[in-house]
Amino acid sequence: MKNIRVLVANRPRLMRELVLATVGDQPDIEIVGEIQDEMDIEDAIATTRPDFLIVALEKLNRLSVICDLVLQNHPQLKVIAIAPDRNSTMFYWASLEIKSHRIEASEDGVLETIRKASETAEKIQ
Amino acid sequence: MGQNISVCILSDNRLFRESLGRILTKRSDCEIAFSHGVSEIACEEPIDWNADVIVLDSVEFLIRNGSLWKPRKESCDRIKVLLVAMDEDEQLFLRAVRAGALGFILKDASALDVIAAVRCVARGEAVCPPRFCKFLFDFIAAQTIELPDRSVRLQLSLTRREQQLVPMIGRGLTNKEIANQLNLSEQTIKNHVHRILHKIGVENRLGIVAAVHELPN
Known part of the structure; x- marks a missing residue:
């Protein structure tokens, strides 16, 4: 059953499609939206109400700015930020005060983070 | 397959x-x-x-x-x-x-x-x-078509690279534009132009073009 809602907001396109191929293949994860322009993130969150936002941008400094803005408005949202040209992936969950927590930049790393965070969120509720 | x-x-x-x-x-x-x-x-x-x-x-x-x-x-x-x-x-x-x-x-x-x-x-x-296709076409064209007559090299003692630069100078390209077309640094082009000026014995780029045109075929 697909019960984890994920919004993918990645640029460059290739990285977005590769992330979609990984996450979209999972039986328990639903891709609720896919956007290319970070300016559309707020609207997309309001429309799709995701549990997770997976975001990758070309410029690393822009990535952290976007994450901070999104988390200010949506502290319950879990965010996975991928640096496309580096082997680094970060996890944010503002309501639990998790910020810039480095996770394994791999398929397993991303999927495990999504599932563990979802379990934790369910327990909290 | x-x-x-x-x-x-x-x-x-x-x-x-x-x-x-x-x-x-x-x-x-x-x-x-x-x-x-x-x-x-x-x-x-x-x-x-x-x-x-x-x-x-x-x-x-x-x-x-x-x-x-x-x-x-x-x-x-x-x-x-x-x-x-x-x-x-x-x-x-x-x-x-x-x-x-x-x-x-x-x-x-x-x-x-x-x-x-x-x-x-x-x-x-x-x-x-x-x-990138246009860039590739331009690059190849600059490498092959623009080589001047062999006599230019022989009579002015220009190296192959210097010889390659002459028609580009004649077209009015700047050092930076030539550098971009040949995938070289601007400083390298500057050095080549300086050597061409010295070899031909002229003071400026117009002199290079004029000297080449004055050569007998």
């Missing part, structure tokens, strides 16, 4: 390697032979990757090590490398081609574009982003 295309993925981005591998193995004609981070590979002797196509995201790695790679089949004279570039950089593209890449694709390509490119490169066909 009868046999599967065996693909080797070399990238320091593990997520990229794994996701691309996942997409490729879903195709009935592709299989992953090897997947590894480039910074963990030390190339010191000829390497047989045992793959039809190498997908790589580091042009630096190709430049440093490409000459050590062995084609899979003896009939191939070129390693079938598909470079996935993170930067839209024409000079990077040229460096990749010079280093032996047969395919070049940009980060804004789709996953389907990458699969199509892998198939093309496996067939021995070159893959080039359309927006």
